[in-house]
Amino acid sequence: MSGAAPTVPAATPPTKASAWATFIARLAGTRRRWVSVFSEDHLFLMLAVLIGIFAGLSVVLFRISIEWIQLLLLGPAVHPSVTRVLLAPTLAGLVVALLVIHVFPRVRGSGVNQTKAAVYVFDGYVPFSTVIGKFITCAIAIGSGQSLGPEDPSLQIGAGIASRLGRSLKLSREKIRLIAPVGAAAGLAAAFNAPISAVLFVIEEVIGNWSGGVLGAIVLAAVSSVVVMRQFLGTNALFRIPPFRLEHSSELLAYAVLGIVGGGASVLLLQAIAGIRPRLRRLPRWTEYFQPALAGLLIGLIGIRVPQVMGAGYPIIDWALHDQFTWNMLLLLAACKIVATSLSFVSGTPGGMFAPTLFIGAMLGGAVGGVEHLFFHQLTGTVGAFALVGMGTLFAGFLRVPITSVFMVIEVSGSYSAILPVMISNTIAYLISRQFQQTSLFDLLARQDGMILPSVEEQRERVLLRVEDAMPERDGAAATPEEMFADAIRRAGVTSELCFLAGGPVGWRVYRRVTKSDEAKADEGVTSEASPFLYLDLPLEDALQIMADWPVLPVISRVNAQSLEGVLAHADIMRAFREVGSIEPS
Amino acid sequence: MLLVLKVAPVSLPAPCERDANHKPASRADRALKLTMSATRYRNSTAGQSRELVLVICALLLVALFSLTGILTRAFHKKQAALAAEWYAKGNVCLAANSPREALDDYRRALIFDPENEPYQLHLAQALAQLGRQEEARAYLLNLLSDRPGDGEVNFELARLAAETGNIDDAVRFYHAAVYGAWESDPVAAQLRARLELSQFLVRHGERTQAEAELMSLAANIPDRDAQLHTQAGDLFQSMGDLSGALSEYRFALKAVPENLTARIGAGMVSFKLGNYSKAIEDLEIAAKADPENKTVATTLETARLAIESDPFSPRLSVREKAQRVSTALSRAIQRADQCSASSKNANAAPLAALAAQAKSQRESIWSERNLLSHPDQLDPAMEMVFKIETAANQTCGEPSSFDVALQLIERKLRAMQEGAPE
Known part of the structure; x- marks a missing residue:
């Protein structure tokens, strides 16, 4: 076995070009490995966090814009001047109408339904122009004193951002369809500073079931958006709630009465929208230019005597929670807010119904509590406590989300002590609302807008055959x-x-x-x-x-x-x- | 094609569909356009890689974070400035005793800075001043849940409870205030809280508790705090603890000799204790400082008369004693005459009989000369004076300073006879 030993080729120093080639090849290899490990499910979860961050930032900007416009148009005083009260919502109504008709025609209607439509009809597609349109028109409308809230637009802003990101990242059709609710939860969570309620709402009203595939993403998005929002706007809950006391279980009866009244008010508000909105929509098209302005003028007229009904009204809810109004004032505020909100909403002004629902519920709850105190001095629950329970009651009766309504009250109050009254009152209001108004608000609005979206409430209550x-x-x-x-x-x-x-x-x-x-x-x-x-x-x-x-x-x-x-x-x-x-x- | 089929239900006539002339197909068209744009978009983004999109997202996030940060900071700054402005306006109104205006200002301040605790506290104070105790209470309880050991919040809650007569709550909150944390000058604030607690207990007849609190208060008042010593003295006096009151007034006068309230208090307490010379000393100073004060003037006069008219004072000669008894007897007879003449009271007759008896005795054995020679008649003569004064008090109206002085002399004599300490 003799012979020359095999020659080993001499090592040649790598050139600059070959080093780069090696680096790029390694990079490509890393990417391939990364792509193979990183499945679409993982990407979807990561995207949920990204959506949450974007939604959180957008909602922060949205809320600041509303506050700033409000300062600009209505001024910083508790009781703005008559000129401001009349002119601000009227002129803003004209501007909003022009924007809605000519620039952002898709911003009309409920954000919840548009998100549902994205899931069930449009393969998760929510146009990004809707996000911009909702942001601008709602900020002007709410800031000028229209009786609407920022939560529903926030929900849609979140859904729009999610849809845009999902499409840009070329997710599969299956994932794209599910992405709008993820963004919706993020937007709502940031608007309410209440992640659990937002998750529950989206499950309860938009998706309709506890799908494991999307639940994780929804939770991640909601949490990350709230974290971002708190980073900029603080960690405090939406309302500062005084301590809640319930010394005797017989007092639950008092809250049951609140449930009955809340149920009645929900039906009233639902039927007002069901009756007036289609009539206004049948009017000639040119009237659409003036409907928000007219609603603004009428709200301004109410606002001269009762300025508390203008805008989302969170500070006023806070005052009611701290027993700052007598029962007759609370009743007046509830009645005026029902009128103002109906006007704003049916006129086609973009904005949400969550904040007005909380407002009316709080005022009505406080008024019921105040009247009950006149007859039963031994009641330990304060008027503020009734206002707190009232918020959840109307939420359950009007928006027909019984589980979300309970958790919403717990989350905004930061206390479980009100759980029993809230559950009793909410259930009664929900049942009364179901009894006297078959179609829920969101289904009603969808049908008025010409869409037949799956009714989550009907799905929930369908008899399951075995x-x-x-x-x-x-x-x-x-x-x-x-x-x-x-x-x-x-x-x-x-x-x-x-x-x-x-x-x-x-x-x-x-x-x-x-x-x-x-x-x-x-x-x-x-x-x-x-x-x-x-x-x-x-x-x-x-x-x-x-x-x-x-x-x-x-x-x-x-x-x-x-x-x-x-x-x-x-x-x-x-x-x-x-x-x-x-x-x-x- | 599939997508087009999917939007078909959108064009179905709904129950609330507009009338047939009013663009019935427009909504379906819009839905169709929306779907087509969804498809177009999917095709247009087909060339972009996920990595590129993620990089763009990261850049966008940085930009958005920065923008949000800048805007939020500017907004918070503006809010803080507005809140401070309204808070200052509220303070001015509250100081000018306009709680209604102050309330609006504080509320506005709280809209811009909802978690600000001093704002909330001041709002509660304005509400309390307006008599809206329940509303003030709600705010304070909310504050208390965040700061359970806060002296000021507990103090305000105690005041509210005191106003509504809720003794248990008031005592609980006052105690929490006394032992709570105060931001500025905690010692003075805690003493103030204990003083108010003591005043509250005295008002509600909780004597034992009040005494305990007062003792604790008195032990802790700094020597230089004349005002607090004076207030403690007033409280001791109202509880009937005259020695304690005198001691507090003396502390106050030691710190600030010009303290008129303490001076008057000391004089009055000395007078009540029967120490007329000390009373005269203090009341003379007080009368000079406040010549309009009728109570001081009357008490001073009475104290002087009680000293000058007392026949039982030690080291008096028999002549002086006889003179004083004779003067007292004349005054008593005069008062009885005036009283029985003007009064139709049933007691008027016995009073007249006593006066007649005194007159006849004065003619015989109780004349000044006779008393001088028979000093054993001094005591019976004075006994007659005391009887007439007592009867006249039941029949007639206000006694004169001299009559009061005679009563004080009697009280002092009885106390000496019973061996009670002076």
């Missing part, structure tokens, strides 16, 4: 597996080839009589297949999916897989759906 509801009742004595199977086969309209089914250690199998063409494959003229099975509590939609092409399937017990509870035929499922009418298009 296997046990479809399975026909049988005579217990005659219910042997063979008889049940025979019955099911007959109902399914299959007579010849299916034979019987049996359980056992290997699971459930369906035995099939073999036809002539399949005889070669069969053993003694019978073939068997492992079949899926159903449980009694399984929803019928799921059962239908499992059933696929099987005409009948066994229904077994969850505690004993060998025990046959019955046999369900495809026809049984269809009959059950037909009976409740849920296969009819809504």
Whole structure:
């Protein structure tokens, strides 16, 4: 084995160009590894944080703009001069109308519905011009004293930013559709300084279910937007709440009365919007130039005597929470705010209904509390405590978000002590509102705008059919597996080839009589297949999916897989759906 | 195509659809345009990489953060300036005893700076001055939840509770104020709180508690604080603790000899204690400083008469004693005559009988000359004077200074007879 040793090539010093090439190659390799590890799900979660930050910053700017415009137009005094009170909302109304008609036509309507439309209709697309339009028009409208709030626009600003970012990052269609609610939660959380309520609202009203795929992103976006907002505007809750006391459980009755009154007021406000808005929309198009201005003028006229109703009214809510008004003043404020808010909203002025709802609820709650104190001196709850509960009550009754309303009160008050009165009052108001006004506010607005969006409330309250509801009742004595199977086969309209089914250690199998063409494959003229099975509590939609092409399937017990509870035929499922009418298009 | 199909339901006529002439297709067109723009956008951004978009986002974030920071700072500055301006206006109004205007100003200040605790405290004070206790209480309780140990907040709450007569709450909040934290001059503030607590307890007849608080207060008042010593003296006096009151007045006078209130207090307390010479000393100074003060003048005159007319003063000669008894008897008879003549009271007759008896005795054994020679009649004569004065007090109106002096002499004599300390 002799021979020259293999020569090792001499190491040559790397040139500048080759070093760069190596670096770029490594970089590309890193990117490829990064891309392979970093799935779209991860990107979606990271994007949620980014959306939250952008939404938080935008909401901060939005709130500052409103305050600044308010200072500019109405001045810093508690009681602005008559000239300012009349001119500011009127002229601002004209400007807003011009902007809405000629520059930002898509800013009309509810931000919640537009976000829902993005999810269900437009593949997550919310035009960015809507974000700019909402920002400008709502800041002018609310700052000038129109009786509207900044939360709904904030929600839509968040949704618009999310949609824009999602599209820019070329997310899949599935993710893009879900991105608007993520931004909506971020915007709402920053506007309310209440992340839990924002998450719950989006789940309760926009998405309608606790989808694991989007929940994490919504929470991340809400939290990051609130963190950003607090960085600039402080960590304080929206309202400063005095200590809440409930010394005797019989006092809950007093809050139940508040629930009844709140429910009534919700119905009143809903029907005012349901009645007036379509009428105004039927007016000739040229009137749209003047409707916000006219609403502004009328609000200004109210504002001469009751300036508290102008704008979002958060400081006034704070005063009510601190017992700063007598019950008759509170009642007057509630009544004037209902009128002013209805005027602003039906006139097509862009802005939200959350803040006015809280305002009316607080005033009404305080008034009910004040009147109750006149008759029952031993009530320990202050007028401020009733105002606090009243906020949640109207939120539940008017916006029809019962769970969000409870958590909203807890979050803005920073205390759980009011939980029982809030739950009682909110539930009563919600039930009354449901009873006397079938369609919720958001569904109503969507239908008035010509869209039929999925109603989350209807989804929530739809009767869920289960296997046990479809399975026909049988005579217990005659219910042997063979008889049940025979019955099911007959109902399914299959007579010849299916034979019987049996359980056992290997699971459930369906035995099939073999036809002539399949005889070669069969053993003694019978073939068997492992079949899926159903449980009694399984929803019928799921059962239908499992059933696929099987005409009948066994229904077994969850505690004993060998025990046959019955046999369900495809026809049984269809009959059950037909009976409740849920296969009819809504 | 799929997208177009999806927007088809949007164009369906809704229950609240506008009338047929009013652009029925416009909404559907808009929806269609929206969908088309969604599609166009998707195509137009197809060339951009995610990395590039993320880099642009990062740059945008930096820019937006900076812009928000600058605007927020400017806005907060403006808010703070406005808040301070309205707060100052409120303070001026509150000082000028215009709580209604002050209330509006403080409210405005709080709109710009809602968490400012001094603003909230002043708002509560303005509300309390307007008599809106419940509203003030709500604000203060809110403040208290943030600062439970704050002396000033507790003090204001105690005052509100005191005004509404809620003894338990008032005592609780006063105590919290006494032991609470104060931002400026905590010792004086705590003493002020304890003084108010003592005053409140005295007003509500909580004597035992008030005494304890007063003792504690008196022990802690700095020597130089004449005003607080005087106030403590007043409280001791109102509780009937004359020695304690005198001691506090003396402390006050030691710190500020010109303190008229303390001087008057010391004179009055000395007078009540029967120490007429000390009373005269103090009251003379007080009368010089405040010649218009009728109470001081009357008390001074009475004190002087009580000394000058007392026949039981030690080291008096029999002549002087006889003279004083004779003068007292004449004054008593004169008062009884005037009183029985003017009064239709049922007691007038016994008073007249006593006067007649005194007159007949004065003619015989209680003449000044007889008393001089029979000093054993001095005491019976004075007893008659005391009887007439007592009866006249029940029948007639206000006694003169001399009559009061005679009563004081009687009280002093009885005390000596009972062996009670003077």
